[in-house]
Amino acid sequence: MDYKKESIKRHRDAKGKIEVISRVNIENRDDLSTFYSPGVAEPCLEIKDEPKKSYVYTRRHNLIAVITDGSAVLGLGNIGGLAGMPVMEGKSILFKLLGDVDAIPLCINSQNVDDIVKTIKLLEGSFGGVNLEDISAPRCFEIEKRLKEECSIPIFHDDQHGTAIVVGAALINALKLAKKEIQDVKIVINGIGAAGVAISKFLISMGAKHLVLVDRAGILHKDDETLAKHHLELAQITNPDNQKGLLKDAMIDADIFIGVSAKNIVDKDMVMSMKKDPIIFAMANPDAEISYEDAIDASAFIVGTGSSRYPNQINNLIAFPGIFRGTLDAHAKYITEDMKLAASYAIANMIPENELNRENIIINPLNKDVHAIVSRAVYKKAIETNIEKTH
Secondary structure (H helix, E strand, O other), rough: OOOHHHHHHHHHHHOOOOOOOOOOOOOOOOHHHHOOOOOOOOHHHHHHHOOOHHOOOOOOEEEEEEEEOOOOOOOOOOOOOOOHHHHHHHHHHHHHHHOOOOOEEOOOOOOOHHHHHHHHHHHHHHEEEEEOOOOOOOHHHHHHHHHHHOOOOOEEEEHHHHHHHHHHHHHHHHHHHHHOOOOOOEEEEEOOOHHHHHHHHHHHOOOEEEEEEEEEEEEOOOOOOOOOOHHHHHHHHHHOOOOOOOOHHHHOOOOEEEEEOOOOOOOHHHHHHOOOOEEEEEHHHHHHHHHHHHHHHHOOEEEEEEOOOOOOOOOHHHHHHHHHHHHHHEEOOOOOHHHHHHHHHHHHHOOOOOHOOOOOOOOOOOOOOOHHHHHHHHHHHHHHOOOOOOO
């Protein structure tokens, strides 16, 4: 199938992928008077006196906003919020179909941090949570941080944390097969943008001790005074040997390569310079840092990609519907590190150890059970840790 042509045709025919439907029937005057005027005044007055009742009398308890500024849409770059709307509609569909979470796509016509934070803050009362999407680094870090501080509903940047959670799950199972421990391995991460930063921090929370991070200018190290603030902060807690150089230097004697960067920047020689049984997660889309075939040919032990064409697709679709389902059910005000870790281990544990193999380290994102299992794990952890509630 020519997906480009077919996508244009189907989008044109559908005239949008989402619609609003009613949960109640209005068939007579009594219905109209109950659900609209004059009866609707009563829940309005109760919400005025007790704002948390908005979770009882409106759909807010199950409604999130999927919000972008269009600055980092897929692999297309900064195409603007309006052009990003088809992606946000698609994301909203997946929330509903896989997690039964109602989601409204919103594209903000500004890429100013203050504008974005103010807009979302002003809309907070309409939603039970916010999924930030396709917002470029480093602005995405400040936007998420400020919203978490200023809002009383959960804020989640899926490009960061959803990706990190699924990478973590895939790595748990890959390390089992390689008979290695996370605290002992050298992990190289290339592309320290939104996803790369989140993956780095998440793997540290899982116990990783030896991370070497690489961006366009080379290896991040603490002596580099030219680093951006968010890179310098990471350089202080990674690269324990203060290694310097380029990606090819970082790859020498590494156990694991994780790429969230650009196509064709890893060659066979780099893979062959790694330790025995190297693990390669080359996730750049649509073309990976190294092709699946080249990585295998260079004796990679396990290869994961972002593509559905190959085994071990590392796709944040596995995580985000269940994460929000569990968070909303728990009435959690925050999505904590503990909740993310619970999601990651739940995903990893979906594959029984007797079914683990080099081409089966991560569950299929269309598996019907994964989202319910992630939801339960997130909900349970939120309750166990007595996380602060929205209502």
